[in-house]
Amino acid sequence: MTSTSTLSSMRRLVEQLKLEASVERIKVSQAAAELQQYCLQNAGKDALLVGVPTGSNPFREPRSCSIGQDVVLVLGLDLGLD
Amino acid sequence: ILFIFEQYFCHIVLSPLIPEMATQEVQLNETLAHLKSESESLKSKLEEERAKLHDVELHQVAEKVEGLGQFVMKTRRTLKGHGNKVLCMDWCKDKRRIVSSSQDGKVIVWDAFTTNKEHAVTMPCTWVMACAYAPSGCAVACGGLDNKCSVYPLSLDKNENLAAKKKSVAMHTNYLSACSFTNSDMQILTSSGDGTCALWDVESGQLLQSFHGHAADVLCLDLAPSETGNTFVSGGCDKKANVWDMRSGQCIQSFETHESDINSVRYYPSGDAFASGSDDATCRLYDLRADREVAIYSKESIIFGVSSVDFSLSGRLLFGGYNDYTINVWDVLKGTRVSILFGHENRVSTLRVSPDGTAFSTGSWDHTLRIWA
Numbered sequence: 001m002t003s004t005s006t007l008s009s010m011r012r013l014v015e016q017l018k019l020e021a022s023v024e025r026i027k028v029s030q031a032a033a034e035l036q037q038y039c040l041q042n043a044g045k046d047a048l049l050v051g052v053p054t055g056s057n058p059f060r061e062p063r064s065c066s067i068g069q070d071v072v073l074v075l076g077l078d079l080g081l082d
Numbered sequence: 083i084l085f086i087f088e089q090y091f092c093h094i095v096l097s098p099l100i101p102e103m104a105t106q107e108v109q110l111n112e113t114l115a116h117l118k119s120e121s122e123s124l125k126s127k128l129e130e131e132r133a134k135l136h137d138v139e140l141h142q143v144a145e146k147v148e149g150l151g152q153f154v155m156k157t158r159r160t161l162k163g164h165g166n167k168v169l170c171m172d173w174c175k176d177k178r179r180i181v182s183s184s185q186d187g188k189v190i191v192w193d194a195f196t197t198n199k200e201h202a203v204t205m206p207c208t209w210v211m212a213c214a215y216a217p218s219g220c221a222v223a224c225g226g227l228d229n230k231c232s233v234y235p236l237s238l239d240k241n242e243n244l245a246a247k248k249k250s251v252a253m254h255t256n257y258l259s260a261c262s263f264t265n266s267d268m269q270i271l272t273s274s275g276d277g278t279c280a281l282w283d284v285e286s287g288q289l290l291q292s293f294h295g296h297a298a299d300v301l302c303l304d305l306a307p308s309e310t311g312n313t314f315v316s317g318g319c320d321k322k323a324n325v326w327d328m329r330s331g332q333c334i335q336s337f338e339t340h341e342s343d344i345n346s347v348r349y350y351p352s353g354d355a356f357a358s359g360s361d362d363a364t365c366r367l368y369d370l371r372a373d374r375e376v377a378i379y380s381k382e383s384i385i386f387g388v389s390s391v392d393f394s395l396s397g398r399l400l401f402g403g404y405n406d407y408t409i410n411v412w413d414v415l416k417g418t419r420v421s422i423l424f425g426h427e428n429r430v431s432t433l434r435v436s437p438d439g440t441a442f443s444t445g446s447w448d449h450t451l452r453i454w455a
Contacts, residue, residue, distance in 0.1 A: 004110075006114065007110065007113060007114060007117070010114060010117040010118065010121065011117065013117075013121050014117055014120050014121050014124065016295070016333065017121055017124035017125060017128065018124060019332070019334070020128060020333075020334075020335060020336060021124055021127055021128050021131065023334070023335060023373050025131065025132065025135050025371065025372055025373045025374075026135065026371045026372055027135045027137050027138075027372065028135055028136050028137055028138055028139070028140070028369070028372045028374070028376055029137050029138045029143060030371075030372075031354070031355075031369040031371050031372035031376065032138065032139075032140045032143035032144070032369070032372075032376060033143055034352075034354065034371075035140065035350065035352070035354065035355060035369065035376075035397070035414075035415070036143060036144055036147060036415055038350075038351070038352045038354075038396070038397055039147075039396050039397050039398040039414065039415060040147070040396075041396075042351070042395060042396035042397070043396045043398060045395055045396065045439070046394050046395040046396035046398060046399075046439055047395070047438070047439050047440040047441075047455075048155070048394040048395070048399060048435070048439055048440070048441070048442065048455070049150075049394055049395075049396055049398050049399055052440065057440050057441070057455055058178070058195055058440065059158045059159065059194070059195070059440060059441040059453055059455040060158060060455055
Protein backbone atom coordinates (compact mmCIF):
# COMPACT_ATOMS: atom_id res chain seq x y z
CA MET A 1 0.00 0.00 0.00
CA THR A 2 1.40 3.38 -0.98
CA SER A 3 1.67 6.34 1.34
CA THR A 4 -0.94 8.31 -0.62
CA SER A 5 -3.64 5.71 -0.10
CA THR A 6 -2.73 5.57 3.59
CA LEU A 7 -3.21 9.32 3.59
CA SER A 8 -6.65 9.10 2.03
CA SER A 9 -7.63 6.32 4.47
CA MET A 10 -6.51 8.51 7.34
CA ARG A 11 -8.47 11.46 6.00
CA ARG A 12 -11.56 9.28 5.78
CA LEU A 13 -11.04 8.10 9.35
CA VAL A 14 -10.74 11.66 10.61
CA GLU A 15 -13.92 12.65 8.70
CA GLN A 16 -15.75 9.62 10.09
CA LEU A 17 -14.67 10.45 13.65
CA LYS A 18 -15.82 14.05 13.20
CA LEU A 19 -19.20 12.75 12.05
CA GLU A 20 -19.51 10.42 15.03
CA ALA A 21 -18.42 13.15 17.44
CA SER A 22 -21.16 15.44 16.14
CA VAL A 23 -23.98 13.01 17.00
CA GLU A 24 -26.55 14.52 19.37
CA ARG A 25 -26.72 12.56 22.60
CA ILE A 26 -29.08 12.35 25.52
CA LYS A 27 -28.30 11.40 29.10
CA VAL A 28 -28.27 7.73 30.03
CA SER A 29 -30.87 8.43 32.74
CA GLN A 30 -33.32 9.66 30.12
CA ALA A 31 -32.51 6.89 27.64
CA ALA A 32 -32.85 4.25 30.36
CA ALA A 33 -36.17 5.67 31.53
CA GLU A 34 -37.55 5.44 28.00
CA LEU A 35 -36.33 1.86 27.51
CA GLN A 36 -37.99 0.95 30.79
CA GLN A 37 -41.21 2.69 29.85
CA TYR A 38 -41.40 0.79 26.56
CA CYS A 39 -40.94 -2.54 28.41
CA LEU A 40 -43.63 -1.80 30.94
CA GLN A 41 -46.10 -0.46 28.38
CA ASN A 42 -45.81 -3.58 26.24
CA ALA A 43 -45.41 -6.18 28.97
CA GLY A 44 -49.05 -7.24 28.78
CA LYS A 45 -48.71 -8.34 25.15
CA ASP A 46 -45.47 -10.24 25.70
CA ALA A 47 -46.48 -13.90 25.74
CA LEU A 48 -43.04 -15.16 26.71
CA LEU A 49 -43.00 -12.74 29.65
CA VAL A 50 -46.47 -13.02 31.13
CA GLY A 51 -47.85 -16.09 29.44
CA VAL A 52 -51.18 -16.11 27.61
CA PRO A 53 -54.54 -17.61 28.54
CA THR A 54 -54.36 -21.37 28.17
CA GLY A 55 -55.39 -22.43 24.75
CA SER A 56 -54.32 -19.32 22.94
CA ASN A 57 -50.63 -20.13 22.52
CA PRO A 58 -50.54 -22.48 19.55
CA PHE A 59 -47.15 -23.84 20.53
CA ARG A 60 -48.37 -24.84 23.94
CA GLU A 61 -51.06 -26.89 22.29
CA PRO A 62 -50.22 -30.47 21.47
CA ARG A 63 -49.28 -31.15 17.87
CA SER A 64 -52.39 -31.62 15.76
CA CYS A 65 -53.00 -35.34 15.58
CA SER A 66 -54.13 -36.65 12.20
CA ILE A 67 -56.82 -38.85 13.82
CA GLY A 68 -58.63 -35.85 15.15
CA GLN A 69 -59.30 -34.49 18.59
CA ASP A 70 -62.81 -35.91 18.83
CA VAL A 71 -61.72 -39.51 18.46
CA VAL A 72 -59.06 -39.04 21.10
CA LEU A 73 -61.62 -37.69 23.56
CA VAL A 74 -64.11 -40.46 22.90
CA LEU A 75 -61.53 -43.11 23.59
CA GLY A 76 -60.51 -41.33 26.76
CA LEU A 77 -56.89 -41.46 25.74
CA ASP A 78 -54.29 -39.39 27.45
CA LEU A 79 -51.55 -39.39 24.91
CA GLY A 80 -49.38 -37.14 27.04
CA LEU A 81 -48.52 -35.05 23.99
CA ASP A 82 -46.59 -32.06 25.11
CA ILE B 83 -9.55 -1.63 0.71
CA LEU B 84 -9.57 -2.66 4.34
CA PHE B 85 -9.00 -0.03 6.95
CA ILE B 86 -6.08 -1.27 8.97
CA PHE B 87 -4.54 1.98 10.06
CA GLU B 88 -2.13 1.23 12.84
CA GLN B 89 0.23 -0.87 10.73
CA TYR B 90 1.09 1.83 8.28
CA PHE B 91 2.55 4.34 10.65
CA CYS B 92 5.68 2.34 11.40
CA HIS B 93 6.71 1.46 7.92
CA ILE B 94 7.07 4.51 5.76
CA VAL B 95 10.54 4.35 4.30
CA LEU B 96 12.18 7.55 3.21
CA SER B 97 13.74 7.53 -0.21
CA PRO B 98 17.27 8.87 0.27
CA LEU B 99 18.34 8.96 -3.36
CA ILE B 100 16.27 11.75 -4.89
CA PRO B 101 16.21 14.91 -2.76
CA GLU B 102 12.80 16.08 -4.12
CA MET B 103 11.16 12.79 -3.37
CA ALA B 104 12.75 12.79 0.07
CA THR B 105 11.17 16.20 0.79
CA GLN B 106 7.79 14.96 -0.43
CA GLU B 107 8.11 11.86 1.75
CA VAL B 108 8.88 14.05 4.74
CA GLN B 109 5.83 16.20 4.03
CA LEU B 110 3.67 13.10 3.61
CA ASN B 111 4.88 11.73 6.92
CA GLU B 112 4.21 15.02 8.64
CA THR B 113 0.68 15.14 7.24
CA LEU B 114 0.09 11.55 8.31
CA ALA B 115 1.43 12.24 11.78
CA HIS B 116 -0.82 15.28 12.00
CA LEU B 117 -3.86 13.28 10.88
CA LYS B 118 -3.00 10.55 13.30
CA SER B 119 -2.88 12.90 16.26
CA GLU B 120 -6.10 14.52 15.07
CA SER B 121 -7.81 11.12 14.99
CA GLU B 122 -6.49 10.27 18.46
CA SER B 123 -7.80 13.52 19.89
CA LEU B 124 -11.18 13.03 18.16
CA LYS B 125 -11.43 9.54 19.65
CA SER B 126 -10.75 10.79 23.16
CA LYS B 127 -13.17 13.69 22.66
CA LEU B 128 -15.82 11.15 21.61
CA GLU B 129 -15.21 9.17 24.80
CA GLU B 130 -15.36 12.34 26.90
CA GLU B 131 -18.64 13.46 25.36
CA ARG B 132 -20.16 10.02 25.88
CA ALA B 133 -18.90 9.88 29.48
CA LYS B 134 -20.42 13.28 30.36
CA LEU B 135 -23.90 11.90 29.81
CA HIS B 136 -23.23 8.70 31.71
CA ASP B 137 -25.06 9.84 34.83
CA VAL B 138 -26.56 6.52 35.87
CA GLU B 139 -26.64 2.80 35.05
CA LEU B 140 -29.68 1.18 33.43
CA HIS B 141 -30.08 -1.33 36.26
CA GLN B 142 -30.13 1.53 38.79
CA VAL B 143 -32.97 3.21 36.93
CA ALA B 144 -34.74 -0.16 36.92
CA GLU B 145 -34.37 -0.79 40.67
CA LYS B 146 -37.97 0.13 41.35
CA VAL B 147 -39.33 -2.15 38.65
CA GLU B 148 -40.89 -5.36 39.89
CA GLY B 149 -38.63 -8.36 39.54
CA LEU B 150 -39.56 -11.20 37.23
CA GLY B 151 -40.87 -14.47 38.60
CA GLN B 152 -39.95 -17.99 37.64
CA PHE B 153 -40.16 -18.87 34.00
CA VAL B 154 -41.54 -22.10 32.69
CA MET B 155 -40.22 -22.34 29.20
CA LYS B 156 -39.56 -25.61 27.56
CA THR B 157 -39.12 -27.28 24.22
CA ARG B 158 -42.53 -27.60 22.60
CA ARG B 159 -41.42 -28.89 19.19
CA THR B 160 -38.26 -30.46 17.84
CA LEU B 161 -37.64 -30.16 14.11
CA LYS B 162 -35.53 -33.03 12.85
CA GLY B 163 -34.37 -33.47 9.30
CA HIS B 164 -31.12 -31.67 8.73
CA GLY B 165 -28.15 -33.93 8.16
CA ASN B 166 -25.62 -31.62 9.72
CA LYS B 167 -25.20 -28.50 11.87
CA VAL B 168 -28.06 -26.01 11.67
CA LEU B 169 -26.47 -22.61 11.05
CA CYS B 170 -29.31 -20.16 10.59
CA MET B 171 -33.07 -19.83 10.75
CA ASP B 172 -35.77 -17.23 10.22
CA TRP B 173 -39.51 -16.99 10.89
CA CYS B 174 -42.14 -16.28 8.29
CA LYS B 175 -44.48 -13.38 9.06
CA ASP B 176 -47.32 -15.92 9.35
CA LYS B 177 -45.81 -16.87 12.75
CA ARG B 178 -45.79 -20.57 11.99
CA ARG B 179 -43.37 -21.24 9.15
CA ILE B 180 -39.64 -21.34 9.55
CA VAL B 181 -36.75 -21.53 7.09
CA SER B 182 -33.50 -23.09 8.26
CA SER B 183 -30.13 -23.74 6.63
CA SER B 184 -27.38 -26.17 7.41
CA GLN B 185 -23.76 -27.12 6.90
CA ASP B 186 -24.95 -29.97 4.69
CA GLY B 187 -26.10 -27.48 2.06
CA LYS B 188 -29.81 -27.98 2.68
CA VAL B 189 -32.37 -25.25 3.19
CA ILE B 190 -35.66 -26.48 4.65
CA VAL B 191 -38.99 -24.72 5.14
CA TRP B 192 -40.99 -26.12 8.07
CA ASP B 193 -44.44 -25.67 9.51
CA ALA B 194 -43.46 -25.24 13.14
CA PHE B 195 -46.96 -26.06 14.45
CA THR B 196 -47.02 -29.52 12.89
CA THR B 197 -43.23 -30.00 12.43
CA ASN B 198 -43.87 -30.97 8.80
CA LYS B 199 -41.30 -30.09 6.16
CA GLU B 200 -42.91 -28.10 3.38
CA HIS B 201 -39.99 -27.43 1.06
CA ALA B 202 -36.37 -28.48 0.76
CA VAL B 203 -33.62 -27.15 -1.48
CA THR B 204 -30.08 -28.38 -1.84
CA MET B 205 -27.60 -25.58 -2.36
CA PRO B 206 -24.53 -26.07 -4.53
CA CYS B 207 -22.30 -25.25 -1.54
CA THR B 208 -21.92 -26.48 2.01
CA TRP B 209 -22.10 -24.17 5.04
CA VAL B 210 -25.23 -22.24 4.19
CA MET B 211 -24.64 -19.67 6.91
CA ALA B 212 -27.48 -17.33 6.13
CA CYS B 213 -31.13 -17.67 5.32
CA ALA B 214 -34.13 -15.36 5.46
CA TYR B 215 -37.85 -15.47 4.78
CA ALA B 216 -39.33 -12.87 2.43
CA PRO B 217 -41.96 -10.58 3.99
CA SER B 218 -44.63 -11.95 1.63
CA GLY B 219 -43.87 -15.50 2.70
CA CYS B 220 -43.48 -16.41 -0.97
CA ALA B 221 -39.70 -16.73 -1.15
CA VAL B 222 -36.59 -17.46 0.86
CA ALA B 223 -33.05 -16.17 0.49
CA CYS B 224 -29.89 -18.03 1.44
CA GLY B 225 -26.16 -18.23 0.92
CA GLY B 226 -22.84 -19.06 2.52
CA LEU B 227 -19.56 -20.37 1.20
CA ASP B 228 -20.71 -19.71 -2.36
CA ASN B 229 -20.21 -15.98 -1.59
CA LYS B 230 -23.66 -15.30 -2.96
CA CYS B 231 -27.17 -14.67 -1.75
CA SER B 232 -29.80 -16.42 -3.86
CA VAL B 233 -33.56 -16.10 -3.76
CA TYR B 234 -35.87 -19.11 -4.22
CA PRO B 235 -39.55 -18.42 -4.89
CA LEU B 236 -41.60 -20.97 -2.92
CA SER B 237 -43.95 -22.99 -5.00
CA LEU B 238 -47.33 -24.30 -3.88
CA ASP B 239 -46.61 -27.37 -5.98
CA LYS B 240 -44.56 -29.68 -3.76
CA ASN B 241 -43.23 -31.55 -6.74
CA GLU B 242 -41.74 -28.50 -8.37
CA ASN B 243 -37.99 -28.28 -8.27
CA LEU B 244 -37.29 -25.08 -6.36
CA ALA B 245 -33.70 -24.95 -7.56
CA ALA B 246 -34.90 -24.38 -11.11
CA LYS B 247 -36.34 -20.95 -10.25
CA LYS B 248 -33.31 -19.84 -8.23
CA LYS B 249 -32.21 -16.26 -8.70
CA SER B 250 -28.68 -15.13 -7.80
CA VAL B 251 -28.89 -11.69 -6.24
CA ALA B 252 -25.81 -10.77 -4.24
CA MET B 253 -22.16 -11.35 -5.07
CA HIS B 254 -19.49 -10.86 -2.44
CA THR B 255 -15.80 -11.69 -2.56
CA ASN B 256 -16.00 -13.86 0.52
CA TYR B 257 -18.59 -15.91 2.41
CA LEU B 258 -22.11 -14.61 3.04
CA SER B 259 -22.60 -14.38 6.80
CA ALA B 260 -26.12 -12.91 7.02
CA CYS B 261 -28.96 -11.73 4.84
CA SER B 262 -32.29 -10.02 5.40
CA PHE B 263 -35.07 -8.75 3.16
CA THR B 264 -35.91 -5.12 3.81
CA ASN B 265 -39.60 -4.31 4.33
CA SER B 266 -40.46 -5.77 0.91
CA ASP B 267 -39.51 -8.73 -1.25
CA MET B 268 -37.69 -6.31 -3.56
CA GLN B 269 -34.49 -5.62 -1.67
CA ILE B 270 -31.99 -7.69 0.29
CA LEU B 271 -29.34 -6.58 2.73
CA THR B 272 -26.26 -8.80 3.06
CA SER B 273 -23.14 -9.00 5.19
CA SER B 274 -19.97 -10.84 4.27
CA GLY B 275 -16.59 -12.17 5.29
CA ASP B 276 -15.23 -9.65 2.79
CA GLY B 277 -15.76 -6.95 5.42
CA THR B 278 -18.68 -5.19 3.73
CA CYS B 279 -22.44 -5.06 3.84
CA ALA B 280 -24.50 -4.41 0.74
CA LEU B 281 -28.04 -3.60 -0.36
CA TRP B 282 -29.30 -5.32 -3.54
CA ASP B 283 -32.28 -5.10 -5.84
CA VAL B 284 -33.71 -8.63 -6.05
CA GLU B 285 -35.21 -8.36 -9.53
CA SER B 286 -32.13 -7.06 -11.34
CA GLY B 287 -29.39 -8.24 -8.95
CA GLN B 288 -28.06 -4.71 -9.01
CA LEU B 289 -25.96 -3.39 -6.14
CA LEU B 290 -27.84 -0.40 -4.72
CA GLN B 291 -25.50 0.60 -1.90
CA SER B 292 -22.42 -0.78 -0.24
CA PHE B 293 -21.30 -0.21 3.32
CA HIS B 294 -17.59 0.01 4.08
CA GLY B 295 -16.12 0.55 7.51
CA HIS B 296 -15.56 -2.77 9.22
CA ALA B 297 -11.92 -3.77 9.40
CA ALA B 298 -12.63 -7.50 9.24
CA ASP B 299 -15.39 -10.04 8.48
CA VAL B 300 -18.91 -8.80 9.13
CA LEU B 301 -20.80 -11.59 10.89
CA CYS B 302 -24.30 -10.28 11.47
CA LEU B 303 -26.81 -7.57 10.74
CA ASP B 304 -30.28 -6.45 11.77
CA LEU B 305 -32.64 -3.92 10.21
CA ALA B 306 -34.20 -1.23 12.38
CA PRO B 307 -37.94 -1.72 13.02
CA SER B 308 -39.71 0.00 10.13
CA GLU B 309 -41.06 2.87 12.24
CA THR B 310 -37.56 4.06 13.07
CA GLY B 311 -36.43 4.68 9.54
CA ASN B 312 -33.76 3.47 7.20
CA THR B 313 -30.93 2.22 9.34
CA PHE B 314 -29.39 -1.13 10.19
CA VAL B 315 -26.75 -2.38 12.59
CA SER B 316 -23.91 -4.79 11.79
CA GLY B 317 -21.36 -6.61 13.96
CA GLY B 318 -18.01 -8.08 13.04
CA CYS B 319 -14.73 -9.73 13.84
CA ASP B 320 -13.26 -6.28 14.43
CA LYS B 321 -15.30 -6.24 17.70
CA LYS B 322 -17.28 -3.29 16.38
CA ALA B 323 -21.00 -2.77 16.02
CA ASN B 324 -21.77 -0.17 13.36
CA VAL B 325 -25.05 1.61 12.69
CA TRP B 326 -25.55 2.58 9.03
CA ASP B 327 -27.74 4.94 7.05
CA MET B 328 -29.12 2.75 4.26
CA ARG B 329 -29.57 5.57 1.78
CA SER B 330 -26.19 7.26 2.06
CA GLY B 331 -24.05 4.23 2.92
CA GLN B 332 -22.64 6.25 5.81
CA CYS B 333 -21.71 4.74 9.16
CA ILE B 334 -23.49 7.03 11.62
CA GLN B 335 -22.54 5.47 14.94
CA SER B 336 -19.94 2.92 15.99
CA PHE B 337 -19.49 0.99 19.23
CA GLU B 338 -16.37 -0.88 20.26
CA THR B 339 -16.68 -2.31 23.76
CA HIS B 340 -16.76 -6.05 23.11
CA GLU B 341 -13.54 -7.96 23.61
CA SER B 342 -14.01 -10.38 20.75
CA ASP B 343 -16.02 -11.11 17.57
CA ILE B 344 -19.63 -9.94 17.59
CA ASN B 345 -21.71 -12.87 16.34
CA SER B 346 -25.17 -11.41 16.60
CA VAL B 347 -26.90 -8.02 16.75
CA ARG B 348 -30.59 -7.36 17.28
CA TYR B 349 -32.60 -4.15 17.63
CA TYR B 350 -34.63 -3.51 20.76
CA PRO B 351 -38.33 -3.50 19.67
CA SER B 352 -38.63 0.31 19.97
CA GLY B 353 -35.64 0.80 17.68
CA ASP B 354 -33.87 3.02 20.25
CA ALA B 355 -31.27 0.43 21.23
CA PHE B 356 -29.74 -2.84 20.10
CA ALA B 357 -28.23 -5.90 21.77
CA SER B 358 -25.16 -7.81 20.72
CA GLY B 359 -23.74 -11.25 21.50
CA SER B 360 -20.05 -12.00 21.31
CA ASP B 361 -17.33 -14.63 21.58
CA ASP B 362 -16.30 -12.76 24.77
CA ALA B 363 -19.23 -14.58 26.47
CA THR B 364 -21.20 -11.39 27.06
CA CYS B 365 -24.31 -9.79 25.62
CA ARG B 366 -24.43 -6.02 25.70
CA LEU B 367 -27.08 -3.35 25.21
CA TYR B 368 -26.26 -0.13 23.37
CA ASP B 369 -28.63 2.83 23.46
CA LEU B 370 -28.57 4.78 20.20
CA ARG B 371 -29.67 8.12 21.62
CA ALA B 372 -27.23 8.02 24.55
CA ASP B 373 -24.68 6.77 22.02
CA ARG B 374 -23.12 4.26 24.43
CA GLU B 375 -23.22 0.83 25.97
CA VAL B 376 -25.78 0.85 28.79
CA ALA B 377 -25.73 -2.74 30.04
CA ILE B 378 -23.60 -5.89 30.05
CA TYR B 379 -25.22 -9.30 30.52
CA SER B 380 -22.58 -11.65 31.86
CA LYS B 381 -21.68 -14.00 34.68
CA GLU B 382 -18.34 -15.38 35.78
CA SER B 383 -19.70 -18.86 35.25
CA ILE B 384 -20.53 -18.15 31.61
CA ILE B 385 -17.34 -18.56 29.63
CA PHE B 386 -18.55 -19.70 26.23
CA GLY B 387 -19.36 -17.38 23.37
CA VAL B 388 -22.82 -16.15 22.48
CA SER B 389 -23.84 -17.04 18.96
CA SER B 390 -27.24 -15.42 18.72
CA VAL B 391 -29.52 -12.99 20.59
CA ASP B 392 -33.11 -11.81 20.35
CA PHE B 393 -35.59 -9.83 22.45
CA SER B 394 -39.04 -10.84 23.62
CA LEU B 395 -41.89 -8.69 22.28
CA SER B 396 -41.74 -6.01 25.00
CA GLY B 397 -37.95 -5.95 25.09
CA ARG B 398 -37.92 -7.00 28.74
CA LEU B 399 -36.29 -10.37 28.07
CA LEU B 400 -33.11 -11.01 26.09
CA PHE B 401 -32.55 -14.57 24.93
CA GLY B 402 -29.00 -15.66 24.17
CA GLY B 403 -27.92 -18.89 22.48
CA TYR B 404 -24.51 -20.00 23.68
CA ASN B 405 -21.69 -22.27 22.52
CA ASP B 406 -22.04 -24.28 25.77
CA TYR B 407 -25.35 -25.66 24.37
CA THR B 408 -27.54 -23.53 26.66
CA ILE B 409 -29.91 -20.59 26.32
CA ASN B 410 -29.62 -17.88 28.94
CA VAL B 411 -32.58 -15.59 29.49
CA TRP B 412 -31.74 -12.10 30.80
CA ASP B 413 -33.82 -9.37 32.44
CA VAL B 414 -32.85 -6.54 30.11
CA LEU B 415 -33.61 -3.78 32.63
CA LYS B 416 -32.11 -5.29 35.77
CA GLY B 417 -29.18 -7.00 34.08
CA THR B 418 -29.76 -10.31 35.85
CA ARG B 419 -30.22 -13.79 34.43
CA VAL B 420 -33.75 -15.08 34.97
CA SER B 421 -33.51 -18.51 33.44
CA ILE B 422 -31.18 -21.03 31.84
CA LEU B 423 -32.60 -23.52 29.34
CA PHE B 424 -31.13 -26.89 28.50
CA GLY B 425 -31.98 -29.25 25.70
CA HIS B 426 -29.66 -28.92 22.76
CA GLU B 427 -26.84 -31.42 22.53
CA ASN B 428 -24.38 -29.11 20.86
CA ARG B 429 -23.81 -25.39 20.28
CA VAL B 430 -26.84 -23.18 19.82
CA SER B 431 -26.02 -21.39 16.57
CA THR B 432 -29.14 -19.37 15.86
CA LEU B 433 -32.09 -18.00 17.86
CA ARG B 434 -35.15 -15.98 16.82
CA VAL B 435 -38.32 -14.97 18.61
CA SER B 436 -41.50 -15.51 16.55
CA PRO B 437 -43.12 -12.42 14.95
CA ASP B 438 -45.93 -12.27 17.54
CA GLY B 439 -43.69 -13.18 20.45
CA THR B 440 -45.50 -16.39 21.40
CA ALA B 441 -42.41 -18.60 21.06
CA PHE B 442 -38.79 -18.59 20.09
CA SER B 443 -36.86 -20.99 17.92
CA THR B 444 -33.28 -22.18 18.20
CA GLY B 445 -31.05 -24.05 15.76
CA SER B 446 -28.06 -26.06 16.83
CA TRP B 447 -24.98 -27.94 15.75
CA ASP B 448 -26.87 -31.01 17.05
CA HIS B 449 -28.74 -30.92 13.65
CA THR B 450 -32.09 -29.97 15.18
CA LEU B 451 -34.23 -26.92 15.71
CA ARG B 452 -36.33 -26.48 18.82
CA ILE B 453 -39.37 -24.30 19.44
CA TRP B 454 -39.63 -23.00 23.00
CA ALA B 455 -42.61 -21.45 24.74
